[in-house]
Amino acid sequence: MILVFGETGQVAQELKRRLPDATFLSRTHADLSDPAACAAAIRDSDATAVINAAAWTAVDKAETEEAAATVVNGDAPAAMARACAEKGIPFIHISTDYVFDGSGTAPWTPSDATGPIGAYGRSKLAGEQGVQAAGGTFAILRTSWVFSAHGNNFVKTMLRLAERGKVSVVEDQIGGPTAAADIADTCIAMAKALQDDPSKSGIYHLSGGPDVSWADFASAIFDGAGLTTEVEYIPTSGYPTLGKRPANSRMDCSDLAVFGLSRPDWRLGLKDVLTELGAGK
Numbered sequence: 001m002i003l004v005f006g007e008t009g010q011v012a013q014e015l016k017r018r019l020p021d022a023t024f025l026s027r028t029h030a031d032l033s034d035p036a037a038c039a040a041a042i043r044d045s046d047a048t049a050v051i052n053a054a055a056w057t058a059v060d061k062a063e064t065e066e067a068a069a070t071v072v073n074g075d076a077p078a079a080m081a082r083a084c085a086e087k088g089i090p091f092i093h094i095s096t097d098y099v100f101d102g103s104g105t106a107p108w109t110p111s112d113a114t115g116p117i118g119a120y121g122r123s124k125l126a127g128e129q130g131v132q133a134a135g136g137t138f139a140i141l142r143t144s145w146v147f148s149a150h151g152n153n154f155v156k157t158m159l160r161l162a163e164r165g166k167v168s169v170v171e172d173q174i175g176g177p178t179a180a181a182d183i184a185d186t187c188i189a190m191a192k193a194l195q196d197d198p199s200k201s202g203i204y205h206l207s208g209g210p211d212v213s214w215a216d217f218a219s220a221i222f223d224g225a226g227l228t229t230e231v232e233y234i235p236t237s238g239y240p241t242l243g244k245r246p247a248n249s250r251m252d253c254s255d256l257a258v259f260g261l262s263r264p265d266w267r268l269g270l271k272d273v274l275t276e277l278g279a280g281k
Helices: 010-018 035-043 059-064 066-087 119-133 154-164 180-196 214-224 254-259 266-276
Strands: 002-005 023-025 049-052 091-096 138-143 166-170 202-206 230-234
Touching (some): 049 066, 059 119, 066 119, 091 119, 091 180, 154 166, 154 214
Parallel strands (some): 002 023, 138 202
């Protein structure tokens, strides 16, 4: 039995579709602001693997509430990983491109030096470090620009703003949009593989290809939805936010081959999401 932390988030929703027999823990049953309770939920379960699909994802809010974000994104995953290590079961943890400083233009590899430029990234890096220090079987899956038909995400925001006729979107942040469905599939594959071969433990990257700017992604969304909304390409300075965003979120996903996987095409994922939302042309 796979135990999943998270129930309503984008990845958790996709995991639900694929794992009808899994146990999903909502915030009511396991609040990540209480790491000890999360660890206890694992110890008291019959889980053969654990996937953490819950997190503090409010990037800007983390800037003013970093301590709280660090408990959720740092302390809780560390506690989960220690509980999994005690039980001898794999722990799959979803992380982010925000652990890097966003410099340069080369795709980030799992072994590159980290250097988060904001509170959210620091909180997620704390989680990575805690998971690795637990000493168990684990996979940390760094991903980026997550989208789906569920919850709040860039695709749904663009569709909501489309009626304006023109939308201004940042053109100098480059990365890979990633369908939550692809993340869910990867987490499941990792959990199964690590049960058979713990030596595959490590940090991996998953982002959709090809790399694009947010503005390019917006254009693809409108085109896929058959909308004529104009995209105005603007610099990051034209859209200030409290939390800094990495300029370079390109990720080297070649290590996924360890699990027999390859980088997914986000354009296929986008087509599926638009169809599910009733917005596909």
